[in-house]
Amino acid sequence: MENKAYSRNHIGIAVLTTIIIGTVMFAGTFFFVSHNQDLKKEQLGEIAANETDPAVWGKFYPLHYQTYQENLNNTEKPSHFDTKPYMESLYAGLGYANEFNEPRGHVYTLDDIREVDPSRYKTGAACNTCKSSQIPGLIEKYGDQYYTMSFDEINSQLEDPIACLNCHDPKTMELKITQPALIQAFERQGKDITKATRQEMRSLVCAQCHVTYYFKPQSKIVTFPWDNGIKADQILSYFDDDKFSEWKHPDAGTGLVKARHAEYEIFMGSTHQTAGLACADCHMPYVKIGNTKVSSHNWTSPLKTIDESCAVCHREGSEWLTARVKDTQEKTKEVQDLARKAMVEAINSLKLARETKGVNTEILAQAQEMHRKGQWYLDYVMVTNGYGFHNPTESLNNLGKAIDYAHQAKQLAQDAVVKSIE
Amino acid sequence: MSRKKKLLIISGALSLCFCLILLTKLPALGLDRSEFCGQCHVMDEQVDTFLHSAHRLGANCGDCHIPHSLVPGAMYKAYTGTKDIISVLANKDPYEIRISPIGRNIVQANCLRCHSELLQAVGDTSENGGKYCFDCHRSTPHQK
Numbered sequence: 001m002e003n004k005a006y007s008r009n010h011i012g013i014a015v016l017t018t019i020i021i022g023t024v025m026f027a028g029t030f031f032f033v034s035h036n037q038d039l040k041k042e043q044l045g046e047i048a049a050n051e052t053d054p055a056v057w058g059k060f061y062p063l064h065y066q067t068y069q070e071n072l073n074n075t076e077k078p079s080h081f082d083t084k085p086y087m088e089s090l091y092a093g094l095g096y097a098n099e100f101n102e103p104r105g106h107v108y109t110l111d112d113i114r115e116v117d118p119s120r121y122k123t124g125a126a127c128n129t130c131k132s133s134q135i136p137g138l139i140e141k142y143g144d145q146y147y148t149m150s151f152d153e154i155n156s157q158l159e160d161p162i163a164c165l166n167c168h169d170p171k172t173m174e175l176k177i178t179q180p181a182l183i184q185a186f187e188r189q190g191k192d193i194t195k196a197t198r199q200e201m202r203s204l205v206c207a208q209c210h211v212t213y214y215f216k217p218q219s220k221i222v223t224f225p226w227d228n229g230i231k232a233d234q235i236l237s238y239f240d241d242d243k244f245s246e247w248k249h250p251d252a253g254t255g256l257v258k259a260r261h262a263e264y265e266i267f268m269g270s271t272h273q274t275a276g277l278a279c280a281d282c283h284m285p286y287v288k289i290g291n292t293k294v295s296s297h298n299w300t301s302p303l304k305t306i307d308e309s310c311a312v313c314h315r316e317g318s319e320w321l322t323a324r325v326k327d328t329q330e331k332t333k334e335v336q337d338l339a340r341k342a343m344v345e346a347i348n349s350l351k352l353a354r355e356t357k358g359v360n361t362e363i364l365a366q367a368q369e370m371h372r373k374g375q376w377y378l379d380y381v382m383v384t385n386g387y388g389f390h391n392p393t394e395s396l397n398n399l400g401k402a403i404d405y406a407h408q409a410k411q412l413a414q415d416a417v418v419k420s421i422e
Numbered sequence: 423m424s425r426k427k428k429l430l431i432i433s434g435a436l437s438l439c440f441c442l443i444l445l446t447k448l449p450a451l452g453l454d455r456s457e458f459c460g461q462c463h464v465m466d467e468q469v470d471t472f473l474h475s476a477h478r479l480g481a482n483c484g485d486c487h488i489p490h491s492l493v494p495g496a497m498y499k500a501y502t503g504t505k506d507i508i509s510v511l512a513n514k515d516p517y518e519i520r521i522s523p524i525g526r527n528i529v530q531a532n533c534l535r536c537h538s539e540l541l542q543a544v545g546d547t548s549e550n551g552g553k554y555c556f557d558c559h560r561s562t563p564h565q566k
Binding site: 295 | 441444445447448449492539540541542543544547549550551552553557558559560561
C-alpha cells in the first residue's frame with residue numbers, strides 16, 4: 001500500500017464515514033436491545049416428586065390453583081335418568097340401572113364415589129383408579145395386586161381427589177402421563193406415548209380417564225380396548241374377537257359390553273381435532289387474571305366460557321356460537337332418543353321371544369347379536385359427554401347404526417317367535 | 423491496479439453494502455411501516471386490515487414480521503423484500519398471500535416479545551409441536 005495515494009481529504013472522508021456508520025450502528029443496536037423483552041420464566045421453588053396434595057402446589061402456582069378451586073362451584077349432580085329415562089331398562093342387570101348421576105368434576109371425585117349406590121362397588125379397588133392423585137403411587141406400591149383389592153382397602157387410603165400430580169411433572173411442570181392403562185394401550189398399538197408432541201399431550205392427559213375402558217376378567221386390570229383402534233366399530237370388533245361380555249341383560253338374554261365416556265376417542269378425527277385442536281384448547285382456555293394469562297383449570301362445559309374458549313377463533317359472537325352448539329346437541333339428542341326407543345322395543349321383543357315356548361333359538365341368537373351391536377353403538381354416544389358436539393358426524397353415524405341394528409334385532413326376535421317349533 | 427488495491431476496493435464495497443442493509447432497520451427511514459410495505463397493491467388487504475386493528479396503535483409491519491435484532495433482522499428484511507419485489511415484477515405474486523414457515527416462527531417470537539408479561543405463566547405455546555398464538559387468534563390483526 002502506498003501512503004502517497006491518500007490525501008488529507010480522503011482520510012477526512014474515511015473518518016467521517018466511520019463515525020457515521022459507527023453512530024448509526026450503535027444507535028440501532030441500542031434501540032433494539034432497549035426495546036427487547038425476553039419471555040419471563042419464573043423459577044419457582046421445588047415441589048416434592050410425590051406431592052399429591054393440590055394445596056401444596058397451589059402455594060407455588062396460586063393463579064392456577066385459584067382456577068382449580070373454581071371447580072368447587074359445580075355442586076349439581078343431576079340423575080341421568082331425568083333426561084334419559086330409558087337407561088334403567090337398557091342397563092338392567094348392572095349397577096348403572098340403580099343409580100347413574102352426572103359427576104361434579106375433578107375436585108369432588110372422592111365425595112361422589114363414596115356417596116354412590118353401593119351396588120356399584122362390586123368390581124373393587126379398580127373403581128378408584130380415576131378418582132385420586134394418589135392412585136399412580138398406590139399402583140406402583142401394590143403392582144397389579146392393586147386392582148384385585150377390595151374397594152374399601154384402597155378407598156380408605158385416599159384423601160386427595162384428581163389433582164395436579166395426575167397430569168404434571170412436579171419438577172418441570174410439563175404434562176405427564178401417570179395412568180398405566182393409557183401407557184399400556186399405546187404399547188399394545190405399537191406406539192410410544194413419550195414421543196407425543198405438546199399439542200397431543202394436551203389431549204392425552206385427559207385420555208388418562210375420559211375414555212372407554214373395561215376391567216379385564218379375573219385380574220380386574222383397567223384396560224383400554226384400543227388394540228384394533230379407538231373408533232366404536234374397532235372397539236366392538238376387539239370385544240367380539242375376545243368373545244368378551246361384561247354382563248348378560250336379564251330380559252333380552254344378550255351378552256353386552258358397556259361403553260364409558262369415550263370423549264377422547266370420539267373427539268379424535270373430528271373437525272376441531274383435525275384442525276389441530278386439543279381438549280385443553282376448549283376446556284382449559286387461557287384466561288386473563290390481572291396482568292397474566294393462565295390456562296384455566298376449571299374443567300367444565302366450554303359453553304360457560306364461550307368468549308375465551310370459542311370466540312378467540314370464531315369471531316361471530318357468543319349468541320350465534322351458543323346457538324350453533326345447541327343446534328348440534330339438540331339434533332343429536334333427538335336421534336339418540338329415536339335409537340333408545342328402538343332399542344327398548346328390541347329388548348321387549350327379545351324378552352317376549354325368550355318367554356315363548358319352542359322359540360327358534362338360532363334366529364333368537366341372531367337377534368341378540370344385533371342387540372349387542374346396536375346397544376354398543378347407542379351406549380357409545382349416550383354416555384359420551386357433550387351430546388355429540390365432540391364429533392357431530394361420527395355421533396350421528398353411530399346412532400344411525402344403532403337404530404338399524406335395533407330394528408334388525410326386533411324383527412329377528414319376532415321372526416324367532418313366528419318360526420318357533422310348536 | 424495492484425491486487426491488493428483491488429481487494430481493498432472490493433472488500434470496501436462489500437462492507438459498505440452490508441452497512442447499507444443494516445440501515446434498512448433504522449426506524450427513522452420508515453421501511454417497517456405500512457405506508458412503505460403497502461406501496462405494492464398486492465398488500466392492500468393486509469394494510470387495510472392492519473389499519474383497522476388495535477395493533478396499528480403500537481406496532482408496524484416489521485415489528486411482527488421481521489426478526490427483532492439488528493443483523494438477522496436487516497438480512498431477513500433484505501432477503502424477503504427482494505424476493506417480494508421480484509415476484510411482483512414477474513407477476514408471480516400468490517393469489518392468496520399466506521405466511522411462510524419461517525415467517526410463522528418470526529411472528530411467534532415477536533408476539534412473545536411484546537406480550538411477555540402477559541404470557542409469563544403460559545410460556546411459548548409453540549414449543550415441542552404446540553400451536554402458535556395466531557392459530558387461535560387468527561383474526562389478529564388481519565381479520566382472516
